[in-house]
Amino acid sequence: MAEQYIYAVARVRGKELALLNGSFMETLMAAKDYDEALRLLSDRGWETDGASSPEALLKAEREKTWSFIEELVDDMSVFDVFLYANDYHNLKAAIKDAVTYNDHPEAYIDKEQCTMDPGPLKEALREHQFDLLPEDMREVAKEAMETQLHTGDGQMTDIIVDKAALTKIYEASKKTKNEILELYGELTVASADIKTAIRANRTGKDLPFLKKALADCDTLDIDRLANAATDSLDAIYEYLERTDYADAIPEIKKSPSSFERWCDNRVIDAMRPQIHNPFTIGPLAAYILARENEIKTVRIILSGKLNDLPEEQIRERVREMYV
Amino acid sequence: MSGLGLFFAILGAALAALLAGMGSARAVGMAGQAAAGVVTDQPDMFARVLILQLLPGTQGIYGLLIAFVTLLNLGVIGGTPDAGMSLLKGLAYLGACLPMAVVGYFSAIAQAKAAVASIALVSKRPDQFGKSMLFPAMVETYAIFALLISFLALLGVGNIG
Numbered sequence: 001m002a003e004q005y006i007y008a009v010a011r012v013r014g015k016e017l018a019l020l021n022g023s024f025m026e027t028l029m030a031a032k033d034y035d036e037a038l039r040l041l042s043d044r045g046w047e048t049d050g051a052s053s054p055e056a057l058l059k060a061e062r063e064k065t066w067s068f069i070e071e072l073v074d075d076m077s078v079f080d081v082f083l084y085a086n087d088y089h090n091l092k093a094a095i096k097d098a099v100t101y102n103d104h105p106e107a108y109i110d111k112e113q114c115t116m117d118p119g120p121l122k123e124a125l126r127e128h129q130f131d132l133l134p135e136d137m138r139e140v141a142k143e144a145m146e147t148q149l150h151t152g153d154g155q156m157t158d159i160i161v162d163k164a165a166l167t168k169i170y171e172a173s174k175k176t177k178n179e180i181l182e183l184y185g186e187l188t189v190a191s192a193d194i195k196t197a198i199r200a201n202r203t204g205k206d207l208p209f210l211k212k213a214l215a216d217c218d219t220l221d222i223d224r225l226a227n228a229a230t231d232s233l234d235a236i237y238e239y240l241e242r243t244d245y246a247d248a249i250p251e252i253k254k255s256p257s258s259f260e261r262w263c264d265n266r267v268i269d270a271m272r273p274q275i276h277n278p279f280t281i282g283p284l285a286a287y288i289l290a291r292e293n294e295i296k297t298v299r300i301i302l303s304g305k306l307n308d309l310p311e312e313q314i315r316e317r318v319r320e321m322y323v
Numbered sequence: 324m325s326g327l328g329l330f331f332a333i334l335g336a337a338l339a340a341l342l343a344g345m346g347s348a349r350a351v352g353m354a355g356q357a358a359a360g361v362v363t364d365q366p367d368m369f370a371r372v373l374i375l376q377l378l379p380g381t382q383g384i385y386g387l388l389i390a391f392v393t394l395l396n397l398g399v400i401g402g403t404p405d406a407g408m409s410l411l412k413g414l415a416y417l418g419a420c421l422p423m424a425v426v427g428y429f430s431a432i433a434q435a436k437a438a439v440a441s442i443a444l445v446s447k448r449p450d451q452f453g454k455s456m457l458f459p460a461m462v463e464t465y466a467i468f469a470l471l472i473s474f475l476a477l478l479g480v481g482n483i484g
Contacts, residue, residue: 003349003352003353003356006353006356006357006360006439007356007357007359007360008360009357009360009443010356010357010358010359010360010361010439010442010443010446011360011361011363011364013360013361013443013446013447014360014361014363014364014365014446015364016447017447276440278357278436278439278440278442278443279436279439
């Protein structure tokens with residue numbers, strides 16, 4: 001319904017004025033040290049005073065975004081697609097804790113950034129009570145737990161859970177029937193598949209491993225990608241040349257982080273028309289992604305400043321901005 | 324079927340008020356949501372967005388005007404209605420009211436969409452308020468055309484025997 005998000009989009013339009021743009025990021029990169037970078041952020045309304053560390057600052061900014069969106073949208077489940085990755089990250093942590101009888105609270109992502117509380121998840125796995133998990137997580141949790149228990153192969157456990165997470169993100173994004181969220185799902189799965197294929201080739205993994213690891217998506221034929229990955233890196237590039245990811249090949253060749261940057265920029269480019277869309281949930285999804293992108297970029301710059309990295313090295317990783 | 328002519332004539336007046344009014348109510352509501360969204364964070368924008376919100380309200384007024392003229396012609400207001408009006412004349416009144424009724428509804432919705440977009444424009448570029456008014460105002464042209472045709476047709480229908 002066209003009217004459903006009019007108020008929300010109008011609120012987002014106001015907030016977009018406060019988003020950091022490319023020229024601000026240039027200024028931030030040119031800051032002489034970490035403290036000056038914090039001062040610049042403070043001038044743009046970031047609450048740097050109470051933040052004890054860069055992570056605390058970024059977490060506070062992320063919470064601001066989500067509480068703003070919660071104010072506007074009655075049914076937040078449409079944005080769960082952004083949070084499923086965190087649920088499955090917690091699942092991996094819970095499996096490892098359950099198997100080793102350890103507790104690593106620092107390994108879990110806060111419940112505010114998840115669709116399910118990590119506490120009960122941890123409990124369910126410790127007690128092997130898979131029925132307490134959401135229906136679509138039960139099978140994968142069981143399979144990953146058994147793999148971890150019987151083989152002790154952490155990598156295989158991660159592969160099983162990661163694939164389930166990607167499948168969940170892909171399916172949830174399709175269900176939203178929103179162009180931006182669908183693109184987000186598609187690119188998340190495709191970029192993960194490409195990275196897995198490259199890594200698998202470099203570590204000499206076989207075809208069954210690849211078939212287990214790669215998740216389905218529309219823009220990649222995972223059988224052909226898996227076959228190419230068992231052959232050579234050139235075979236992967238040759239296959240990608242015929243897909244939507246041909247432009248990404250130089251970035252893939254450069255480094256995994258360059259490819260990640262390419263994927264993030266691609267999402268930002270695709271959602272830019274939402275700046276002029278006064279209806280639908282698209283501008284809200286675009287705002288969340290723009291804020292995530294902004295937070296990611298500020299993190300890169302701040303950690304670069306903290307570690308005295310040269311400006312050029314920071315610049316290589318900096319994302320394009322939404323505004 | 325005595326009275327059927329009068330029935331259709333009054334139906335025309337009712338449709339003009341009903342459809343154009345419904346369109347404007349929905350349209351002003353849509354623009355109002357956008358205006359409220361802007362004023363939440365930028366209270367100083369109130370006057371500007373209020374004007375943009377009211378733009379799609381005119382169709383309701385035009386519909387009311389056509390309904391009023393029709394009812395006056397029929398004698399329903401300030402006279403005695405002609406229960407023996409011919410079916411042809413009644414249908415002619417109905418036909419005369421339809422442009423305002425139909426165009427009134429759809430142009431109000433279209434104007435609301437332009438007004439919502441213009442409200443977003445003003446929230447980001449307050450200096451562009453003048454231009455932002457023009458975009459929804461363009462849609463008004465077609466509501467005015469419909470008003471004109473309905474009004475001229477109503478003047479002519481009175482001469483049918």
